Amino acid sequence: MNLGFWLDCWQHDNIPFHQQKVEPLLEKYFACSEKLFAKDKKVFVPFCGKSLDMLWFADKGYEVIGNEVSAIACESFFQEHKAKLGPVQKESSAKFIRYFAKNISIYCGDFYNMEDSYLADVGFVYDRAALIALPLTERQKYASHFLNILPKQILMLVILLTYDQTKAKGPAFSVTFEELAALYPGFKISSLESSDRSLPIDAKTADGTPHLQAGLLRTQSIHLLNRLE
Secondary structure, three states: OOHHHHHHHHHOOOOOOOOOOOOHHHHHHHHHHHOOOOOOOEEEEOOOOOOHHHHHHHHOOOOEEEEEOOHHHHHHHHHHOHHHHOOOEEEEOOOOEEEEEOOEEEEEOOHHHOOHHHHOOEEEEEEOOOHHHOOHHHHHHHHHHHHHHOOOOEEEEEEEEEOOOOOOOOOOOOOOHHHHHHHOOOOEEEEEEEEEEEEOOOOEOOOOOEOOOOOEEEEEEEEEEEEOO
8 A cells, every 4th residue: 555645645735535525425325224233333434534424424423433544634634523523632552543532533554554453343334435545456455454354244335436447547446346346255245326427636646647537437336245144
């Protein structure tokens, strides 16, 4: 994982991947997931940035755990929502700084240092920006580590982008349904929606070249992964 790229994006406020509103697909399809797991289970958001989706989960009464490599993102999230969450607290360890306030905690550090003990009470994973943030060469490593630390019984809501990777190198990267199924064996996968849309410019390289081209046609899809049996 190219941590330096993402740290640089946050350092230079080059974050067009950050959405200024709650993800509409989450609002539309979380209800079909919510009835399948206990209310006392936690929600985990990998590569969370300062996503408003975390606040949305918290407002619904869930305890939210995020993982994010950038301290700028973590501090911005809690500063921007201080009126609702109150002052942020910090706990430091060898591998992470844990930022927390009310029912939201973010572990700031490398995802590959996450352990099963951090996610022991998680019942639901929301992946809007993790899998598609990784190139093909990295995704199997990511999924393998994730499967090693997730509880045996888990639900996941995953959003994918699919497009002609020869026309743009990413991120965000193109991930097919077939690859998703191969990365998460043992899960029952329900495809909930798929729609085509024009892709806006995404994060730029150091020389200002966009990683994704304006007007590039993409397919956005959302999938429910179920490993409750």
